[in-house]
Amino acid sequence: MNHFFSRQRYLIDYTLASLLRRKGKHATLLLIYTLVIALLASVMLFTEALRQESQLLLSDAPEIVLQRQIAGRHALVPVDYLEKIGTIRGTHQIEGRLWGYHYDATIKANYTVMASEEHALTNSEIIIGATLARSRGVAVGDMLSLSAADGGTFVFTIKALLPSTSELVSSDLVLMTPHALRLTLGIPEGFYTDVIIAVRNPREMQKVAAKLIERLPDSRPILRDEILRTYEAVFAWRQGVVLLLLVTTVLAFIIFAWDRASGLSAEERREIGILKAVGWEIGDILQMKFWEGTIISLSAFLTGYLIAYLHVFYGNASLFAPVLKGWATLYPDFRLYPVIDALQLTTLFCFTVIPYAVATLVPTWRSAITDPEEVMR
Amino acid sequence: MITLSHVSKIYHQGQPNELHALRDLNLTIDAEGITCLRGASGSGKTTLLSLIGCLSRPTSGRIALQGQIISSFSERFLTDIRRHTFGFIFQRFNLISGLSVIDNVMIPAYPIAPDHDLLYAKATELLHHFGLATRLHSRVEWLSGGESQRVAICRALINDPTIIIADEPTANLDSKLTAGFLSLMAELAKNGKSIILSSHDPGIYDAQEINHLIEMRDGRLLSQT
Numbered sequence: 001m002n003h004f005f006s007r008q009r010y011l012i013d014y015t016l017a018s019l020l021r022r023k024g025k026h027a028t029l030l031l032i033y034t035l036v037i038a039l040l041a042s043v044m045l046f047t048e049a050l051r052q053e054s055q056l057l058l059s060d061a062p063e064i065v066l067q068r069q070i071a072g073r074h075a076l077v078p079v080d081y082l083e084k085i086g087t088i089r090g091t092h093q094i095e096g097r098l099w100g101y102h103y104d105a106t107i108k109a110n111y112t113v114m115a116s117e118e119h120a121l122t123n124s125e126i127i128i129g130a131t132l133a134r135s136r137g138v139a140v141g142d143m144l145s146l147s148a149a150d151g152g153t154f155v156f157t158i159k160a161l162l163p164s165t166s167e168l169v170s171s172d173l174v175l176m177t178p179h180a181l182r183l184t185l186g187i188p189e190g191f192y193t194d195v196i197i198a199v200r201n202p203r204e205m206q207k208v209a210a211k212l213i214e215r216l217p218d219s220r221p222i223l224r225d226e227i228l229r230t231y232e233a234v235f236a237w238r239q240g241v242v243l244l245l246l247v248t249t250v251l252a253f254i255i256f257a258w259d260r261a262s263g264l265s266a267e268e269r270r271e272i273g274i275l276k277a278v279g280w281e282i283g284d285i286l287q288m289k290f291w292e293g294t295i296i297s298l299s300a301f302l303t304g305y306l307i308a309y310l311h312v313f314y315g316n317a318s319l320f321a322p323v324l325k326g327w328a329t330l331y332p333d334f335r336l337y338p339v340i341d342a343l344q345l346t347t348l349f350c351f352t353v354i355p356y357a358v359a360t361l362v363p364t365w366r367s368a369i370t371d372p373e374e375v376m377r
Numbered sequence: 378m379i380t381l382s383h384v385s386k387i388y389h390q391g392q393p394n395e396l397h398a399l400r401d402l403n404l405t406i407d408a409e410g411i412t413c414l415r416g417a418s419g420s421g422k423t424t425l426l427s428l429i430g431c432l433s434r435p436t437s438g439r440i441a442l443q444g445q446i447i448s449s450f451s452e453r454f455l456t457d458i459r460r461h462t463f464g465f466i467f468q469r470f471n472l473i474s475g476l477s478v479i480d481n482v483m484i485p486a487y488p489i490a491p492d493h494d495l496l497y498a499k500a501t502e503l504l505h506h507f508g509l510a511t512r513l514h515s516r517v518e519w520l521s522g523g524e525s526q527r528v529a530i531c532r533a534l535i536n537d538p539t540i541i542i543a544d545e546p547t548a549n550l551d552s553k554l555t556a557g558f559l560s561l562m563a564e565l566a567k568n569g570k571s572i573i574l575s576s577h578d579p580g581i582y583d584a585q586e587i588n589h590l591i592e593m594r595d596g597r598l599l600s601q602t
Contacts, residue, residue, distance in 0.1 A: 021475030
């Protein structure tokens with residue numbers, strides 16, 4: 001076993017020296033290889049992080065959200081709707097929600113304002129998202145003024161910031177008491193923004209939705225699965241667009257890498273001949289080339305992936321964000337919670353590292369099986 | 378003792394550029410001392426050396442090394458013989474550019490994987506012996522012709538082979554360096570190494586250091602003394 005490791009050490013030593021001898025060729029290859037992996041990994045990491053965020057968001061989402069519509073627009077739901085819904089079999093935990101949007105002219109952004117009874121807030125206290133706090137330059141204990149629907153201004157004390165584990169959910173969120181929300185957004189008593197409904201048997205969700213439409217014709221029930229599918233479709237579509245744009249880059253790289261890896265120069269063929277003549281076996285030469293391919297492809301893979309990670313989670317994916325996020329959907333800005341998907345990582349590895357390693361081995365094998373006599377001439 | 382029986386070597390057989398490099402060669406080389414293959418270009422010297430050194434196989438005939446027929450051995454066994462029995466000094470030295478002198482010398486031992494410190498010490502000792510102590514870490518492309526040749530000799534000796542094969546080793550050297558090379562070979566022969574070299578330089582084949590002379594022409598044996 002010691003002999004094996006010792007031999008591998010010699011082969012790796014030789015490989016490193018060999019790589020350094022052809023610095024220009026290998027540096028160019030490594031640079032392009034790294035960039036391609038960084039681009040692909042950025043798209044994958046970013047879309048996966050968005051998916052995770054959306055799943056996190058929807059994991060706590062109600063099974064059915066009931067909205068009322070007038071002239072095709074979202075309208076407030078009267079309190080008596082809750083009683084009517086309660087009479088439908090299979091429903092339980094029917095709750096009216098109060099929420100809305102508040103435009104802040106200072107930073108030209110919309111906040112999502114929600115009523116919360118869980119945080120023991122007083123009517124003059126709010127809890128806000130981390131991005132909102134950063135945008136406005138405020139912290140816990142500071143005051144934040146919001147203009148009300150009637151033209152007045154309410155001043156709130158910031159009681160806490162929402163945790164930053166998932167800023168997609170909470171970045172632009174403002175939580176306040178139902179009373180404060182009604183005053184701020186101008187929602188009269190006896191009305192809710194929408195209604196959330198839990199269903200006893202999840203398999204009957206479609207049936208309950210049909211009954212809701214039948215009983216309340218001006219309502220629109222939205223199922224959790226529908227929202228999930230919409231999110232998936234939006235992210236998958238965006239990922240597809242970017243990947244399509246990257247296909248030409250990837251193809252160009254494959255041609256480039258194949259050319260670099262598979263075409264042994266006369267000097268390289270001569271070197272293989274010398275090594276065979278001085279006592280290297282075909283296996284030794286193949287192992288040396290295997291290490292060469294592995295060092296290049298693994299370096300490119302790890303560096304590219306690290307660049308992608310930093311780009312997505314620390315650089316806000318500035319290269320792809322406009323395409324993949326859609327600024328209007330998720331505005332204001334937010335930070336994604338870092339997540340690495342093992343399957344995605346393996347797929348990227350298989351599609352980038354293995355083909356290169358194979359591309360280096362085949363031509364070397366073809367050269368290595370010929371007689372080393374050539375070096376005598 | 379190396380014995381060749383009815384050995385022929387044909388390149389590009391069956392193609393328009395077919396070439397008979399060796400024709401039905403019968404030869405016995407007494408491995409002791411220095412043996413010189415003499416002949417004009419194209420006489421088959423290099424082909425014969427490559428067959429003896431297991432760098433290629435004969436098209437027909439048998440080659441035996443110390444009584445063992447090696448011409449039918451698999452590639453793996455041939456490599457093993459090459460590694461432990463032969464050391465090669467090529468006409469153009471064939472050092473690997475970009476690497477240091479000491480790395481070039483150690484390369485043949487890499488697959489055997491000896492202890493690194495021992496290998497390094499052995500390579501250093503050889504380079505010292507051949508007057509290259511100050512060039513250990515120089516890149517080989519910075520060396521003169523004579524220095525390159527001495528590096529090639531050190532590389533040939535690193536695995537302690539019993540037979541040194543040198544193909545036109547002085548073709549790129551002046552007469553002073555040629556004489557120096559011959560004295561180095563004589564020293565190796567005195568230390569028990571067998572030297573088989575090829576040359577069409579009278580400064581080599583007429584030299585007193587040569588123990589055996591084999592003359593070739595058109596792929597055939599002309600004379601053996």
